[in-house]
Amino acid sequence: MDPAMGMxxxxxxxxxxxxxxxxxxxxSDIGSQSNPNSQVQLAAQVGYPHRIFNKAIxxxxxxxxxxxxxxxxxxxxxxxxxxxxASPLIAIAIGAFVAALLNGVFSTTSYLGRNASQTRFNxxxxxxxxxxxxxxxxxxxYIATFCIVLISYVMWNQNLIGHPFPFPVIALxxxxxxxxxxxxxxxxxxxxxxxxxxxxxxxxxxxxxxGNITRFAEAGVRSxxxxxxxxxxxxxxxxxIAFGMVVFLDNWRSTAFTEVLNGWGAVIAGLLIxxxxxxxxRKIETYARKxxxxxxxYAGDIEA
Amino acid sequence: xxxxxxxxxxxxxxxxxxxxxxGGICIxxxxxxxxxxxxxxxxxxxxxxxxxxxxxxxxxxLTGLLAAGYMYMTLSAAGTPGITEIVLICATGAVGAMIMIxxxxxxxxxxxxxxxxxxxxxxxxxYDPITGDPQAPYxxxxxxxxGIPTVCFVSGAIGGLLGGLGGSLIYCMLMWVNGDPxxxxxxxxxxxxxxxxxxxxxxxxxxxxxxxxxxxxxxxxILACFxxxxxxxxxxxxxxxxxxxxxxx
Numbered sequence: 412m413d414p415a416m417g418m419x420x421x422x423x424x425x426x427x428x429x430x431x432x433x434x435x436x437x438x439s440d441i442g443s444q445s446n447p448n449s450q451v452q453l454a455a456q457v458g459y460p461h462r463i464f465n466k467a468i469x470x471x472x473x474x475x476x477x478x479x480x481x482x483x484x485x486x487x488x489x490x491x492x493x494x495x496x497a498s499p500l501i502a503i504a505i506g507a508f509v510a511a512l513l514n515g516v517f518s519t520t521s522y523l524g525r526n527a528s529q530t531r532f533n534x535x536x537x538x539x540x541x542x543x544x545x546x547x548x549x550x551x552x553y554i555a556t557f558c559i560v561l562i563s564y565v566m567w568n569q570n571l572i573g574h575p576f577p578f579p580v581i582a583l584x585x586x587x588x589x590x591x592x593x594x595x596x597x598x599x600x601x602x603x604x605x606x607x608x609x610x611x612x613x614x615x616x617x618x619x620x621x622g623n624i625t626r627f628a629e630a631g632v633r634s635x636x637x638x639x640x641x642x643x644x645x646x647x648x649x650x651x652i653a654f655g656m657v658v659f660l661d662n663w664r665s666t667a668f669t670e671v672l673n674g675w676g677a678v679i680a681g682l683l684i685x686x687x688x689x690x691x692x693r694k695i696e697t698y699a700r701k702x703x704x705x706x707x708x709y710a711g712d713i714e715a
Numbered sequence: 716x717x718x719x720x721x722x723x724x725x726x727x728x729x730x731x732x733x734x735x736x737x738g739g740i741c742i743x744x745x746x747x748x749x750x751x752x753x754x755x756x757x758x759x760x761x762x763x764x765x766x767x768x769x770x771x772x773x774x775x776x777l778t779g780l781l782a783a784g785y786m787y788m789t790l791s792a793a794g795t796p797g798i799t800e801i802v803l804i805c806a807t808g809a810v811g812a813m814i815m816i817x818x819x820x821x822x823x824x825x826x827x828x829x830x831x832x833x834x835x836x837x838x839x840x841x842y843d844p845i846t847g848d849p850q851a852p853y854x855x856x857x858x859x860x861x862g863i864p865t866v867c868f869v870s871g872a873i874g875g876l877l878g879g880l881g882g883s884l885i886y887c888m889l890m891w892v893n894g895d896p897x898x899x900x901x902x903x904x905x906x907x908x909x910x911x912x913x914x915x916x917x918x919x920x921x922x923x924x925x926x927x928x929x930x931x932x933x934x935x936x937i938l939a940c941f942x943x944x945x946x947x948x949x950x951x952x953x954x955x956x957x958x959x960x961x962x963x964x
Contacts, residue, residue, distance in 0.1 A: 446758070446765055574785050588774045590774070595766045657819075689817065706856055709852045
């Protein structure tokens with residue numbers, strides 16, 4: 412393939428991945444999926460009933476892997492000549508739509524099931540919460556799935572990158588990857604900051620305060636939409652940057668340096684990237700330690 | 716089909732079975748290196764990455780597998796890859812996994828530092844074994860650390876390397892046996908997950924990396940993954956051969 416074309420595709424994939432990562436994180440924030448769900452689940456049990464959407468379908472990586480694999484599977488069938496030879500863009504859009512419907516089914520049953528089982532803690536099923544949030548969850552899931560299936564299509568298509576893995580398997584792997592990244596980065600912003608905004612910024616969350624989530628918003632009772640609004644300022648874009656960086660850096664080093672030193676160029680370039688990231692991480696670690704200083708409550712004898 | 720045929724089949728594919736076992740053990744060791752804090756880390760109550768062991772190991776290892784699969788295809792254009800080529804394929808997969816996990820840890824630290832306002836600190840050691848920085852004064856009260864300090868970051872990068880290496884090696888071995896990227900990739904994902912799930916019983920939700928006391932439980936995981944990978948290897952080399960013998964595709 413022409414190098415300029417290769418770099419263009421890598422840039423396109425990086426951009427699509429950034430959108431996918433951001434959308435995936437906001438979808439999980441609205442639905443309180445993944446680890447922060449433990450607090451939403453616990454809140455009612457320790458005496459804090461709330462109106463936050465609660466869907467712990469599974470961990471984010473397996474659920475996103477499933478949506479993306481379903482989207483790619485449907486798109487692949489629609490594109491095959493024996494079915495309807497649909498154009499790739501239409502096929503991917505329909506595939507992502509089917510995946511979003513699947514997400515809607517899981518979210519609905521998950522919300523109803525979880526809240527119905529918590530009636531004894533005064534946590535009720537709010538149908539308006541379900542109606543208002545579900546389309547937003549499905550919409551974000553659609554965007555994330557569409558972008559990931561698009562990336563997978565670019566990788567799989569024999570005229571573009573021509574990856575040997577089947578289309579749905581590539582989508583499954585990227586879905587797993589985006590879920591793992593969303594769960595590790597953006598969800599922390601929701602779980603550690605937005606859910607506990609009543610506590611002083613930077614004070615850390617004492618384990619004894621688990622379940623005491625913030626239930627009242629800037630105006631009125633807090634809903635999952637307020638959470639998405641807050642997380643879209645930092646957690647969501649950070650997840651997008653992370654997934655975009657993974658897709659871009661990994662493909663960039665493979666595309667640009669594969670010919671160098673019989674393929675070892677790509678390995679060396681990758682190791683240099685990792686080294687740079689380690690150094691940069693050390694920089695921000697020392698910045699944080701200087702900026703915030705030790706916790707005043709610390710009573711031990713180790714000097715900061 | 717007689718028993719002798721199966722034994723012969725296994726003997727013919729012995730190098731592939733050994734490769735799958737080595738790959739499985741690499742994954743098991745790699746999982747122990749990855750600093751995961753599970754749900755408590757997502758609430759900044761524990762050091763490490765705020766997600767599950769298997770999910771993060773699989774996310775990084777399989778990203779490496781994608782890179783390795785592409786490299787295998789490129790190199791196999793000149794004939795079936797030999798040992799030299801497989802070393803390069805495994806290195807490519809390992810570096811792909813390292814990139815994924817280091818980017819995730821870095822952006823995770825952005826969120827801890829800029830979004831939550833806490834400095835990364837380990838609660839398992841008083842001083843960071845790599846940088847020598849004191850840790851205890853920076854641990855938020857009532858928690859067991861937060862964020863990803865340098866020692867955990869380096870440990871995570873090593874974990875990604877081993878996970879990507881193991882996944883890629885298993886893929887290469889399966890390609891030697893059946894030559895079909897579709898079957899090999901799906902089976903490699905399966906073997907990867909088996910070897911990522913078993914060590915997570917050792918980890919019990921949270922581990923900070925190689926400096927964590929739980930890391931000493933590693934030999935048990937290696938034994939368990941040796942047995943599991945041996946079984947996976949036997950099945951992996953038998954299935955395509957059985958299909959060929961019985962006239963299947």
